[in-house]
Amino acid sequence: MRVSPVADELGRRFAAAGFELHLVGGSVRDALLGRLGDDLDFCTDAHPDDTLRVVTGWAEAIWETGREFGTIGVMRRGLRIEITTFRAESYDGVSRNPLVEYGTNLYDDLSRRDFTINAMAVSLPGHEFTDPFGGVTDLAAKVIRTPDAPERSFGDDPLRMLRAARFAAQLRFAVEPATLAAMNAMAPDLDRITAERVRDEFVKLLSGADPVTGLRLLVDTGLADRFLPELAGLKLEIDEHAQHKDVYEHTLTVVANAVRLERADGWPADFVLRMAALMHDIGKPATKAVTGDGRVSFHHHEVVGARLTRARMKAMKFPKDVTGQVTHLVALHLRFYGYGRGEWTDSAVRRYVADAGELLPRLHKLTRSDCTTRNRRKAAALAADYDALEDRISRIAAEEDLARVRPDLDGNAIMELLGVPPGPIVGRAWKHLKELRLEHGPLDRDAAEAELRRWAAAEGITAD
Incomplete structure (x- = not known):
C-alpha cells in the first residue's frame, strides 16, 4: 500500500529532527474499517515552523491555510497530508470559534478529540498503536x-x-x-x-x-x-377527523428513496437532490387547510416551500447557485402530477423540460422519490405514468433539441428583420418567439419571420 512508505518516510524525517509523528483521528479509524483514502491526518509535538522545516524539500507542494490552527498541509505521491501540532483547543463558552492552544503530548491531544473512534493513533515510523479510550472496542460495537x-x-x-x-x-x-x-x-x-x-x-x-x-x-x-426548525415542524398533528399522510415520515422516506435512486444509477451522493427531497414539503404546515368534508389540502405548498427553502438556505450561508438549484426543484416537484390524466400536450412537455433545464435528471429522481404510497396499484400507476413521460421527453428530444430550447430566430436576425438596435424590443421579440417554440415546436425560417412580423405589427413596431 502506497500510504505506508510515504508515512514512514515522513516519520523518519520528524524523528531525525527530534519530533514525534503519529497517524491519527479519522485516518486510523478509516484504516481499521478498510476505507482509508488519499487524505491523511497526522499530529506532532513540532510547531508549524518546525514542521515546515521538516517537510521542505520532501513535499511536492505545501500550503499554510490552516497554520493559525497549527496545521501545515503537504502533498506527496498523490497523498494529501495534514500535520497538526498537538492540540489543546477549547471554547470559552461565549465565542463562536475555537481558542487554539498547543498541547505537549499525544494523550492530551487524543483526550481532546471528539469521539473515541477518532481518538486512536499510530506512531511513525515505529507503528506503535495508541488507544487510551477504547476506540477499537467502540468501532467494533x-x-x-x-x-x-x-x-x-x-x-x-x-x-x-x-x-x-x-x-x-x-x-x-x-x-x-x-x-x-x-x-x-x-x-x-x-x-x-x-x-x-x-x-x-x-x-x-x-x-x-x-x-x-x-x-x-x-x-x-x-x-x-x-x-433547521422547519424539519421538526413537519410533524403535523393528525386527528381522526382530518386524516393526512405523516409529512415528517413521508419526507424521510423521500430522502431515503432519493439515496436509493442515486445508487441504482451509480450517482455519487448528490447534496442538491437530497436537500430538495428534504425540503420539498416544507411549505405544507403553512398551507394546511381542512375542507368541509374533512379532507386536508396543502394548496400551493410548493410555492411557499420554495420561498421558505430559499430563506433557510440563505440563513445557513449556502452559495447562491446551490440555493437556487434546490429552491427550483422544490418549486417544480408537483408539476408532474396530473400528467396521467392525459392533459399534457407536447407543448406542456417542452415547458417541463425547459423549466427544469439542467436540473431535469434530478427532477426525475425527486418526482419518483416522492411516490411513497403504500397502495401498490397507485404506486405502479404513478411509476408507469412517469415512465411514459420520460419516454415522451426522449421522443420529442430526438426530434428537437429540448436541452437548448431557443427561438427560431436569434437576436441578430430579429434586429435585422425589424430594423431596430439592441434594446428592450429585441428582448420582448425573443421571448415571444421562444413561447411560440415551446407551444408549437420548431418553425422553419419563413414561418418564424412571418410570426415575428405579425407580433411586431400587433405591438405597433414597423418592420423594415
Whole structure:
C-alpha cells in the first residue's frame, strides 16, 4: 500500500529532527474499517515552523491555510497530508470559534478529540498503536462515544453534537446513551457555532450513507431546531377527523428513496437532490387547510416551500447557485402530477423540460422519490405514468433539441428583420418567439419571420 512508505518516510524525517509523528483521528479509524483514502491526518509535538522545516524539500507542494490552527498541509505521491501540532483547543463558552492552544503530548491531544473512534493513533515510523479510550472496542460495537465526559466535550466544542449525528449518518453507528442525553440537554449551545461551520457539518450528514438516521437524531435531540426548525415542524398533528399522510415520515422516506435512486444509477451522493427531497414539503404546515368534508389540502405548498427553502438556505450561508438549484426543484416537484390524466400536450412537455433545464435528471429522481404510497396499484400507476413521460421527453428530444430550447430566430436576425438596435424590443421579440417554440415546436425560417412580423405589427413596431 502506497500510504505506508510515504508515512514512514515522513516519520523518519520528524524523528531525525527530534519530533514525534503519529497517524491519527479519522485516518486510523478509516484504516481499521478498510476505507482509508488519499487524505491523511497526522499530529506532532513540532510547531508549524518546525514542521515546515521538516517537510521542505520532501513535499511536492505545501500550503499554510490552516497554520493559525497549527496545521501545515503537504502533498506527496498523490497523498494529501495534514500535520497538526498537538492540540489543546477549547471554547470559552461565549465565542463562536475555537481558542487554539498547543498541547505537549499525544494523550492530551487524543483526550481532546471528539469521539473515541477518532481518538486512536499510530506512531511513525515505529507503528506503535495508541488507544487510551477504547476506540477499537467502540468501532467494533459501532458506537459513538466521547473520550471525556460528553458535557465537557460538547462544552469545549458544541459542533461535536452535530458531528455525532453526522458520523451516525456516515458510518451507520449508534450514539451511546450518555452522549445522546448530553446532546439533548446541550442542544442550545449549538447557537455559539457559526452558520458556516454548522452548514458544512450538515452537508456531510445529508451526504452520508444513511442520512435518515442522522436527520432523526437532529430532530429527536432538538439540534435541528437550532438551525433547521422547519424539519421538526413537519410533524403535523393528525386527528381522526382530518386524516393526512405523516409529512415528517413521508419526507424521510423521500430522502431515503432519493439515496436509493442515486445508487441504482451509480450517482455519487448528490447534496442538491437530497436537500430538495428534504425540503420539498416544507411549505405544507403553512398551507394546511381542512375542507368541509374533512379532507386536508396543502394548496400551493410548493410555492411557499420554495420561498421558505430559499430563506433557510440563505440563513445557513449556502452559495447562491446551490440555493437556487434546490429552491427550483422544490418549486417544480408537483408539476408532474396530473400528467396521467392525459392533459399534457407536447407543448406542456417542452415547458417541463425547459423549466427544469439542467436540473431535469434530478427532477426525475425527486418526482419518483416522492411516490411513497403504500397502495401498490397507485404506486405502479404513478411509476408507469412517469415512465411514459420520460419516454415522451426522449421522443420529442430526438426530434428537437429540448436541452437548448431557443427561438427560431436569434437576436441578430430579429434586429435585422425589424430594423431596430439592441434594446428592450429585441428582448420582448425573443421571448415571444421562444413561447411560440415551446407551444408549437420548431418553425422553419419563413414561418418564424412571418410570426415575428405579425407580433411586431400587433405591438405597433414597423418592420423594415
